[in-house]
Amino acid sequence: MTAATAHEPERDPADVLLEGFYALEPPEGFRAELIEGEIIVTPPPRGDHESIIASINRQVIKGSAVDVDFSGNKGLLLDKGGLCVKNHLIPDGVFVPVRAYRGEGSWMPVDKVLMVVEVTSTKPERDRKSKRYCYARGGVPLYLLVDREIHSVTLFGEPGGAGDLIDYRQEVRVPFGKPLDLPSPFALTLDTAEFE
Template sequence: DMDFSGNKGLKLRSGGGCPKNHAIPDGTFAPTERRLFRGADPWMPCEGVALVVEVTSTKPQADREAKRRCYARGGIPLYLLIDRDDSSVTLFGEPEGDDYRQHMTIPYGKPLPLPEPFAFDLETGDFG
């Protein structure tokens, strides 16, 4: 089971392709048994987070580049980017240094397979 928090501040390590030492993802998922969100400070460490979600906004490059590098640098296993400009969804995985070693991009309307600990196909038909 997973817990979810919207707009939860995460402490990260700046450097390399990550210009800031913090970020506020649109969504953060963590295993329920970790109880990361219960009593958490406004800015919490990213250790134990399973997945972060960003939906591109008025500054899509920040979501596509800087935040991706920051989340990888923080060791967050999965980063899900919903790109409204490209009508696509990208799942980044296997963080290494300032980036992710793997990614899969699909257009809206196609299912996106999520790996463990989620292990289901994310339906993206309603994302458009």
């Protein structure tokens, strides 16, 4: 050990993780997320997955009681994870009030988000648990989970609690084919028959 290295301050592991995450250059179409202190890289989704997202987008934009904008690529900056690193998630869908994306960087805070959407893929537990808790702790008012493995759609609402016990206090689940009511500000009934 040299004299120069003996006096270098020890780097915070959370800073090193975040620095590594920001330096990633995933292949085209892949998504890199930082969830609960773990870097996750996922491949582009398959057509059936995107068909469900397209259906939700069409229905919400057309039937919502308020004007909303949609993004399938928006990075969200949420609460701190286990290593005191803010979670960086890219939901399958994000609905915000019209023009709320203006002026936002690659990673926006969730204070303007009305609802996030996830459609399960190869690792459904991540959407069912890790992402759910991140969205609840971040204060995202509504989380719509389309679970293709168990053929159901779940709407989580009313995030609350304290400490590590923050979760959604309201949960409504319907099987594919049954309608699901989305509350205000959307105030519409989602037709899930197209998800089968």
